[in-house]
Amino acid sequence: MKGLEPNTVAVTNQSERLTMLKRGVGAGFPIMLGYLPIAITYGVLARQSGLSNLELTLMSILVFAGAAQFMGANMIALGTGMVEIVIATFVLNFRHFVMSLSFMNRLRExxxxxxxxxSLGLTDETFTVSSLHAKEAKEPHGTWFYGALILTAYISWVGGSFLGGVLGDVIPGRLSQSMGIxxxxxxxxxxxxxxxKETxxxxxxxxxxxxxxxxxxxxxxxxxxVLGxxxxxxxxxxxxKEGEEAA
Amino acid sequence: MMWVIIGMAIVTAVPRFLPAFIVDKLNFPSWVDRWLNAIPYAALGALIFPGIMTVKPDAPHVGIIGGTVAIALAWFGMNIILVVIGAIATVFLVTL
Structure with missing residues (x-):
């Protein structure tokens, strides 16, 4: 960067960030594909469990954990008490602690x-995709890559939940079942x-x-x-081996 | 209802962000680093199996067939989007 005008540096920085942002969205796209049908299904199910649209969307915004939200909606429908639901959620989501420790250790710097x-945006999917894109952690503005990846997943999850709550089952049952894979x-x-690469x-x-x-x-x-x-x-x-990483 | 949601949010968020502070305070010996670097692969394994058999809960082979196609597509170096779409198409055809 020596010899460049500060202005040029700023522009370069900006375009680098934009590139990372785009790459992050690209890496997050498969998650979006997987999340949308599940989120819509969650929205439909939560609505049937007696949650309002606001409540079920708020749960997606605040909790952002698919399996736990399905379980939560189910337990609410069954009239389970709050303490039980919260404890069950903790148990189901505790794996994110281990995943976050791994991811944060890579983002030490x-x-x-x-x-x-x-870390708040870590799910099974955002964690695994981010971790297998390990080299971005060492690139300049790598955080923009991970941020964009997570936001892509987050927006699909929240948006899909809301759609499910408002529109009901918009995806034909056949297709939505196939999309479970x-x-x-x-x-x-x-x-x-x-x-x-490595057996x-x-x-x-x-x-x-x-x-x-x-x-x-x-x-x-x-x-x-968690144990597995x-x-x-x-x-x-x-x-x-020493220093061997996901790539 | 709001309290249930807030309770769920707290017990999910705390285990997620706590490690951010832990790695800020602690330096790990190299064996812990190796362990943490292996976590993504272990997590992938644990997330795939046996969960994949519940794609169609009353017919566990449907998930296995879809998974096998995904392995084959990925093995031949297909883009991950195509792997996902190929597996969806397979399950769709198998359950026709």
Whole structure:
């Protein structure tokens, strides 16, 4: 940047940010594809559970966690007490603590004023997509990439919930059921390229699958996923080389 | 109702943002770094299976077939959007 006028520097900065923003939206697009039908379904279900449009949309704005919101709406419909709903939500969403620890550790160099909002936007999907775009964390304005990725997902989730609440089932049942595979396919599409690059990654993922499956027979899905992630990831201590990262 | 939503929001938000402050205060030894770097792969594994079998809860093979197609498409280097669309199309056709 030496020798450039301050003005030129500012313009360059701006266009770099815009590029990162666009790339973030692009990376967030598969999440949008997966979220929209699920969010609409949530909106419909929550409406039937007795939540108003305002309430169900507010839940999407404030909670932003698909599985927990489905469960919450269901428990509300069943007349479950508040304490139980909140505890169940905590258990189901505790996995985000582990994910956030992993993501925040990668964004160590970033200031807290970025870390906090980014961490609040972590879901299974935004976390996994962000993590497999590890190189952006080291690029200038990388936070704009992650911010745009998360906002794309967030807007689809909130918008889709609202649409579901207002319009009802706008997606034909056949199609919406088929779209239930979307997020799983996205997870697979994220995992496979890493597996091809490094076979040990497959071992970590397979172990996590088996551990999750085993524990899900005995304890709640929430804790089973937490254990699968922690123990499966623990094998990475021995399997991954120094400084090896998701790419 | 509002309190239920606010309660759910708090217990979801705190575990999400707490790590931002933790990594700000603590430096991890390298084995913890390796562990944290493996978390995304482990999370992907745990999120895919056995959940994928619930795509059509009364017919677990539907999810497995969709997943297998997704693996094949991803293996041949297809863009992730195409992997997702291919899997959706597969499940649509299988459940016709």
């Amino acid at each position: 970033v200031s807290l004023k970025w870390k906090v909002p980014l 979307a997020l799983y396919a996205m997870f697979i599409g994220l995992l496979i390229p890493s597996v091809k 040990r990654v497959a071992l970590i993922a397979l172990l996590a699958m088996l551990i999750n499956f085993f524990f899900s027979l005995f304890i709640s899905d929430g804790w089973a996923i 992630t922690i123990i499966g990831g623990g094998c990475g201590v021995f399997l991954l």
